[in-house]
Amino acid sequence: MSSAAFFDLDRTLWACSGEKAFAVHQFRQGKLGITQVGGVIYQYLLYELGLIDNIDILKRRVLRALFAGEAVAPYVETYTAHFHQHLSQSLFPKMLDCVRSHQSAGDKVVIVSAALDFIVSPVAELLQTDDWFASRLEVSNHLFSGEVLGSIPYGQAKASIVKDYADKHGLDLAQCHAYGDHWEDRYMLAAVGHPVAVNPGRSLAQLAQRQQWLTLDLPSPI
Helix, strand or coil: CECEEEECCECCCECCCHHHHHHHHHHHCCCCCHHHHHHHHHHHHHHHCCCCCCHHHHHHHHHHHHHCCCEHHHHHHHHHHHHHHCHHHHECHHHHHHHHHHHHCCCEEEEEEEEEHHHHHHHHHHHCCCEEEEEEEEEECCEEEEEEECCCCCCHHHHHHHHHHHHHHCECHHHCEEEECCHHHHHHHHCCCEEEEECCCHHHHHHHHHHCCEEECCCCCC
């Protein structure tokens, strides 16, 4: 059976959060309105107060505040240019080598990220991955509705994607690799035979040590 390597994106393949970096860029360019910024701050305040106890709900509300009614084309075009000019420099050289190594070995390379589809797409194109999974925003009449289609690839949902992908493509999960940095990536890492914690936070680092998972500590490329 063939195998695959599944990669988280933010702080795993690159040293940033793509969505946050782009939001900062948009804010500096004056392209985020006060209503949008206020809506996001309000949702995070509710989360910090414990009035939202689910990351999935928080992300959906934040995306609604940011994107509802916004034209698709300007966002995608602006982000794509920003990616090629700036964010592509955030990719870890070691992880680029890792991707190429898996590709040379004949493994499928798949990105599994909770980031937005237009954030993940150019990374997948640049790396020539076989597949990618992301949070997909609903589009109607060339406008974002602000709603997310389907599940957000986060936490246990990532593990489900990996398992379903393996079933669909006849992959042996025991031979597959997975790379992630966040505590919530533990489900995806535990689903494969070769998990790798990349610059893990404290909780994931402790789990990786207990489980004897490989750990990579990478310097920032920028």
